[in-house]
Amino acid sequence: MPKLEANLQWMFNEYDLIDRYDAAARAGFRGVELQAPYSLEIDQIVERLERNSLKHIIINSPVSDPETGINNIILRADRKDLYKERTAQAVEYAGGLGCIGVNIGVGPVDTVDPEEARATLIENMRHAAEELGKIGVVALVEAINTRDQPGFFINTTRQALDAIAEVNHPNLAVLYDFYHMQIMEGDLAMTVRENLASIKHIQIADNPGRHEPGTGEINYDHLLPYLDEIGYEGWVGCEYGPSGNTEQTLGWATTWL
Numbered sequence: 001m002p003k004l005e006a007n008l009q010w011m012f013n014e015y016d017l018i019d020r021y022d023a024a025a026r027a028g029f030r031g032v033e034l035q036a037p038y039s040l041e042i043d044q045i046v047e048r049l050e051r052n053s054l055k056h057i058i059i060n061s062p063v064s065d066p067e068t069g070i071n072n073i074i075l076r077a078d079r080k081d082l083y084k085e086r087t088a089q090a091v092e093y094a095g096g097l098g099c100i101g102v103n104i105g106v107g108p109v110d111t112v113d114p115e116e117a118r119a120t121l122i123e124n125m126r127h128a129a130e131e132l133g134k135i136g137v138v139a140l141v142e143a144i145n146t147r148d149q150p151g152f153f154i155n156t157t158r159q160a161l162d163a164i165a166e167v168n169h170p171n172l173a174v175l176y177d178f179y180h181m182q183i184m185e186g187d188l189a190m191t192v193r194e195n196l197a198s199i200k201h202i203q204i205a206d207n208p209g210r211h212e213p214g215t216g217e218i219n220y221d222h223l224l225p226y227l228d229e230i231g232y233e234g235w236v237g238c239e240y241g242p243s244g245n246t247e248q249t250l251g252w253a254t255t256w257l
Contacts, residue, residue, distance in 0.1 A: 003030070003234070005057050007239040013246070018044060018045070033239075046096065049097070073107070087128050104128040173199065175202075176202050178223065212252055
C-alpha cells in the first residue's frame with residue numbers, strides 16, 4: 001500500500017504551521033513534508049513528530065534570492081556562496097528532523113544566461129549531493145511545469161535525469177510529481193515504471209486545479225495501486241491545495257490512510 005504523507009505547506013492551512021503536525025496525525029497520516037520549516041525551531045518540530053509518531057519525509061532547500069525573491073540561486077553564478085550557506089541550513093534541518101530527502105531546488109532561469117545557469121546548476125547539485133550524503137539524506141531534483149512557473153529550468157523527467165547523469169554523484173535522485181508531469185509530458189505510469197530506480201520520492205495533486213485526487217483528470221485509482229505493482233517503496237507526498245476544509249476533503253484517501 002502506498003505510504004501517503006501530508007504536505008504541510010499546502011494542507012491543513014486551517015491551523016498554525018506547528019499545529020499542522022498534530023492535525024495531519026489526527027487525520028491518519030504517518031508522515032509529513034514541509035518545503036520551508038525554517039521559521040520553526042528544530043526541537044519544536046521534533047517534539048510534534050515524537051508526540052504524534054510522525055516521520056518527516058522531506059524538506060526543501062531555501063533557495064529564494066534575497067534581492068529578486070526568485071527561487072533560483074542554484075542557477076546563479078554570483079550566488080554560489082549563498083547556495084552553499086543555504087545548503088548547510090538544509091543539512092542542519094534535514095539531519096535534525098530525520099528526513100530521507102531534500103528537494104535541492106532548481107527555479108526559473110529568468111535573466112540568467114542558459115549556459116551559465118546549466119554549469120552553475122551542475123556544480124551546485126554536486127555540492128548539495130555531497131553535503132547531504134554526509135548525513136545519509138538524498139538530494140532530490142524536481143521537474144516543474146512551465147505553466148505554473150514560466151521559465152523553470154528543469155521541466156521534464158528527461159531533463160532531470162540528464163542533469164543527474166551529468167553530475168554523476170550517487171546521492172542524487174528524482175522527485176517525481178504527477179501533477180507537474182501530467183502538464184508537461186503525460187504518460188505518467190510508463191514514465192515512473194521506466195525510471196523507477198532513479199525516483200526516490202513522489203508527489204501528487206490532480207489536474208487542473210492542483211486539488212486533491214478525484215477533482216481532475218489524473219486517474220489516481222489506477223496510479224496509487226500501480227505504484228505497489230511496480231515495486232515503488234518510497235513515500236507519496238500529498239502536495240495539493242484542498243478544494244475545501246482539509247479534513248472534509250480527505251475522503252479520497254480513506255483506502256490509503
